[in-house]
Amino acid sequence: MRSKLTRVTTGGTPSRTQSTAWRRHEEAVERLRASYAQIPAGAPVRLAKRTTNLFRARAASTAPGLDVSGLSGVIEVDAEAQTADVQGMCTYEDLVDATLAHGLIPYVVPQLRTITLGGAVTGLGIESTSFRSGLPHESVVEMDVFTGAGEVVTTRPGDDLFETFPNSYGSLGYATRLRIRLEKVPSFVSLRHVRFDDADLLAKTIGEITAAGEYDGTRVDGLDGVAFAPGEYYLTLATWTDRTGGTTPSDYTGQQVYYRSIQQRATDLLTVHDYLWRWDTDWFWCSGAFGAQNPTLRRLWPKRLRRSDVYMRLLGLDRRFDIADRLDRRAGRPLRERVVQDVEVPVENLPAFLEWFDREVGMRPVWLCPLVAHQKWPTYPLRPGEVYVNVGFWGTVHVGPDAPNGPKNRAIETRVHELGGHKSLYSEAFYDQKTFDALYDGANLAAVKAKYDPQHRLTSLYEKAVKKR
16 A cells, blocks of 8 residues: 655645646655655665765765655746746756756756756755855745655745755755746857956956956856966856857867867857856866867767766776776875865955965866855855855876875865855764864754654755765
8 A cells, every 4th residue: 555645834724736747756755755764763764866966975874765756857847936846856857858848947057967856956056057046945936845754845945954955965854856946948048258367356257247248248157267377267158149249159079079169269159058067078188087088989979978978887887996096006105185166255255265276276167156145044155245256176186195184175175164164964974072062053954854853864964975975
């Protein structure tokens, strides 16, 4: 007999269109709850999910997990209201395909195709529209969350669960359905790549564009950049447009590599679809580690396999068999430390961070993505209305025998917080409990968790992010 769905609402009962898609969604939630009931009392509750975009290790587990196999689609797009009801495990690739059919996109579309909507909200997704639209959770108007108590809680802005959910990484529950706002877009995106030789001028310009919404008299709809080397910084200014001016849109899914084009041309044109996934084909620039940017190998590498999730699987093989470490030992090179992080620093402190990063870490290029939070979110307390710049860097640094202790990552944590910034938790973290709680409002997180997960079935955020459980 199928178990009865337990639903709790925090502000009224959501309306439901009795369509096939909605019925299938409710059936999938029932299966999710049934799988929860099969997990022994006292055992930790986790997702039965093979893929991930996280870069932190966690303890292996053979215990049964939550069945989310039926929660990976778009339930409904309301083109008139410009909203979509989306299941939590739906990838942005599938979500964008559904919304673009109506000339709409989510307010913020993270860079990689297989990031899920629920993952971007409970984690912290970001992209070039974040300087005006914030982070993905700021366009959510309603969520159903499956909690550690085995209940589905419908929550909205102003509720304690809703406000604490961003950056909780599943420690409060898993989103089964999210209603998000969408924005209209035309067919193309016009790009301008503007070079800066001075980091102070770069930071000043980011602040000016964010305040004005334009640059040199032209509207800016998307804003991100790349620091290739000290004194070589670029901002890419994106403007939605229906006009091609007779220009054929560029295609960076073939032999050409998008990030290299930033240095090679001042302007460009992409379809909206290709703009949204411009970074995915080469995993920003990280595909080079697998030879995918070698012209000869690239011709042999099928286009359908030039994707971030494919590179992630290759990285998993490297970790499993210690391929890079074995090659380093054979060549007599120092042991590597993996430095894969995204941090947010106030825009006025961006030059200081880049100068320090060049001196102490020395990894380039790095990604720059401005953002502005529209309200305070307790578990990731950026100051509302202030401009931050996400600095993303993903690679390895030869540090020698101390590599397992994460010296570079620890130094980054210290420097980011000296400069008034915050660090995302999708990768390695080394904080002690007291520092972690101070940075991510541990007291509030614990109170909300006690309310919705009284038996502590879900792993805590500190255990997930630092202890790797």
